[in-house]
Amino acid sequence: MATTMDNEQKTLWNTVKLLSQLQDKEKAETLLKTTIEKSLRLMNVYTPVVSQLRFSVPVESYLDEMKQIDAQIREKIEISQSEQIFEELLDYIEMISKMTEKPQETNRKMLASILAEKTQRPTYVGKILHSPMNKTVATNTQKESNHPYYTTREAAHKLGLSDQTIRRMCENERFQGAYRSEGGHWRIPEENFITSKKQDKRIDEFFEQIDMRNEEAGDVDEFNL
Template structure:
């Protein structure tokens, strides 16, 4: 099951409102572009700043901004109430109204909405394709050392941390394109790990031997630190 968290940053909307009141329309538009990008990506789309128009000459209407802020608050309240159907319906209206402020014509808005839909479908197809490889009848025979994805246990060996730590990193989004199978098991792209499983297994054997030697000498081993990671 694939879920996306609706993302509406009310702090950014406050900035837009202040900028519009001060007649700083160009600056308001730049913030609106960030809002649009966050909202679209939060529902599974893939939009970058370069996908949005760069030369926008229309002024932003203060009344329209106030109405959209009110809509955003409704969506946030529905999310807190776990009313997913109503929140999803209003989110569709919200995104359309935001991008309508960025494009000069309704035709441009419709074309952009189509591109958003295509990006979501493409992303879902990639996820399902990766998941189907894991769930083939001969899945036990899959050589993860040669495949694109590894299990949390294998990633833990490669990263030198616990399986629980890897799962926590997955939940925090530390591994882009990582996904959960129908059974709730994480699969992590091999490309984000800095070594191969073979190399990690050899290193792990060496570290266990070193731990045993350390334990024999000082009576204890060093615990794993709860560290965080960043990938460039």
């Protein structure tokens, strides 16, 4: 599973570089956000601040360095969670901040949001969901909301994780405001993610174009698209 995840992340970083070379700045920025989001999620780090940021896609050498550090940190975290690894994670977050207009301010906000997420107590909705007597109340309260949401299947596809893992994350309150529908299915508010469904669709369409061209002409060099 780890090898598959590494390959997926490498593909994402390489595609960001490809889009940058093609000078498709909008798609490059969107995919960069997606790549960072998946990277941080796999490191068990959640910082909603990133969704509010505008990124400038850096030079290729910087993207290659990000890709390498991403893989190294995730590999080390799976083995242990020493102080040194968290120092490397802080450096990684600083590198992310440098791709924004105000690096120092962004770095502070990202760290503050991570600490807040790690230390916050369960939300009111979370408490209700753990109370069988009030489950209907929680469902009705959330049902009245018209905010866009992700299903566990959609979130699993987005983050490159299994549906079971996403459901477990919902049960452990890893997604703010996640709730069960009347049919008992988890619903995850869109604001939990860096990119929107509309942006996800555009990136998926881009990958579909690559796949179609590969089927038509064999193994196509993506840099010739």
